[in-house]
Amino acid sequence: MSESLFIEVSKEQCQKYGEDCFGDTVYTKKIPEERRIISILSDGLGSGVKANILSSMTTRMAMKFVESNMELLRSSEVMMDALPICQIRKISYATFSIVDSELEGKTRIFEMDNPSFIFIRDGKEVKVKSRELSSPKWKERTINVSQITTQPEDRIILISDGVSQAGLGNKLYPLGWQRSGCVDYILKQIRKNPYISAYDLAHGVVREALEKEVEKKAGDDISCVVLYFRKPRKLLVLTGPPFDEDKDKEIAEMVSLYDGKTAICGGTTANIVERELCLKCEIDKTSFDEKIPMASKMEGVDLVTEGILTLTEVYRMLKEGIDKQKDNAAVRLANLLLDSDKIDFVVGTKINIAHQDPNLPMELEIRRNIVKKIFRILQDKYFKEISVRYV
Amino acid sequence: MKKVVVKICAGTSCFVMGAAQIQALEFTPPEDIADKIELVEVRCMNLCKDTTAKYNRGPFVMVNDELIEEATFEKVVEKIREVLKNQCD
Numbered sequence A: 001m002s003e004s005l006f007i008e009v010s011k012e013q014c015q016k017y018g019e020d021c022f023g024d025t026v027y028t029k030k031i032p033e034e035r036r037i038i039s040i041l042s043d044g045l046g047s048g049v050k051a052n053i054l055s056s057m058t059t060r061m062a063m064k065f066v067e068s069n070m071e072l073l074r075s076s077e078v079m080m081d082a083l084p085i086c087q088i089r090k091i092s093y094a095t096f097s098i099v100d101s102e103l104e105g106k107t108r109i110f111e112m113d114n115p116s117f118i119f120i121r122d123g124k125e126v127k128v129k130s131r132e133l134s135s136p137k138w139k140e141r142t143i144n145v146s147q148i149t150t151q152p153e154d155r156i157i158l159i160s161d162g163v164s165q166a167g168l169g170n171k172l173y174p175l176g177w178q179r180s181g182c183v184d185y186i187l188k189q190i191r192k193n194p195y196i197s198a199y200d201l202a203h204g205v206v207r208e209a210l211e212k213e214v215e216k217k218a219g220d221d222i223s224c225v226v227l228y229f230r231k232p233r234k235l236l237v238l239t240g241p242p243f244d245e246d247k248d249k250e251i252a253e254m255v256s257l258y259d260g261k262t263a264i265c266g267g268t269t270a271n272i273v274e275r276e277l278c279l280k281c282e283i284d285k286t287s288f289d290e291k292i293p294m295a296s297k298m299e300g301v302d303l304v305t306e307g308i309l310t311l312t313e314v315y316r317m318l319k320e321g322i323d324k325q326k327d328n329a330a331v332r333l334a335n336l337l338l339d340s341d342k343i344d345f346v347v348g349t350k351i352n353i354a355h356q357d358p359n360l361p362m363e364l365e366i367r368r369n370i371v372k373k374i375f376r377i378l379q380d381k382y383f384k385e386i387s388v389r390y391v
Numbered sequence B: 001m002k003k004v005v006v007k008i009c010a011g012t013s014c015f016v017m018g019a020a021q022i023q024a025l026e027f028t029p030p031e032d033i034a035d036k037i038e039l040v041e042v043r044c045m046n047l048c049k050d051t052t053a054k055y056n057r058g059p060f061v062m063v064n065d066e067l068i069e070e071a072t073f074e075k076v077v078e079k080i081r082e083v084l085k086n087q088c089d
């Protein structure tokens, strides 16, 4: 397959009730030069701080080894040697699942002791053959290796046993939710929305697992990682009037020529596009909110919002999580960003003098700064491909 | 009778100066004027950028052709009633 894929990776975790840190660790890394993404989920023995140390050590080591393409069996021996040994079970204990994906389509999965990964293609679960490896040194531990040539719309899902065992002890789920219960749930979600994002799916799985638990209290650390392979979805975000008015037309035309979705953030910017392209723009009252100005509707543009307040709120939500109850302009913009893979920002640098007025009841961020924060977090936390152009 | 056109600025600086409270007219207008007004949300009317003014006089609202500075819900409602009354006379 020649066209390169984009992989949306997202995780959601919930710690065991009463603990104050995660016993599972998820670590994802993008290596742009190699067009490769590695994602690791490790579950440390027990819970709380001890488990956290075991699982973070495991993910860090595993990442180093996989990244440098070290031979797997050898690497896992080193890892098992390095981890402390459980007194009762006499095993060095932290499980792991590693997904090593190249954007051109080849993906390898290495697993030790976690519930096996879930592979979804064409709305069905597909079983993937795997090879078993075991080290002479640690005979009781085996590693499963599988390989997939990924296609657009494939999904790989990793879960910790906190998901498959959710509900244990609950009369309704004597054996827990089980992997099969989780697969059914995932398939149902995909049937409902074939393009459901990795973010929504990972959050859904953890929420659903928690539902099964007695009193909705997590009996173990619950973690889910979703990798969603797809043709890149492109988004253009135009925000702020250009420094030089001569550029107004050029900026507006970017919107009409773009081969993807488009969003405009800023009243003045919207005015420019409206004027230059002779489009009609109307406020969309369904987005009313007391804190965030309403969005507008403009033909051919996917979303039009106010500028600074909306962007500031979007940044907060990208950091702290999206408000599911609301449907204001900021929530819409944040969802649009998360649903996109390649995002091109065009940032106008003209300063709005009205925003510098010391009498305003609150301080307004400078556009350039807030956009910088947004694209950093989109890159680092959500692994989006970002380009920025200042005009 | 012609409806009174109320334009509320939904631009950033008017919004932070309190325009959101005036937008309540949209959802919970006083009964006596509810069906006599037509609300239009507009984007920045550039009034906030007037550098000759000493300080920001937003939020800005237009009731028919009359500009209201430092508008509040009450001020706007009062103005609408006044306009309606004049129309009747």
Ligand code: FES
Residues within 6 Å of the ligand: A354, B009, B010, B011, B012, B013, B014, B015, B043, B044, B045, B046, B047, B048, B049, B058, B060
């Ligand atoms: S924001 Fe209302 S006039 Fe500028």
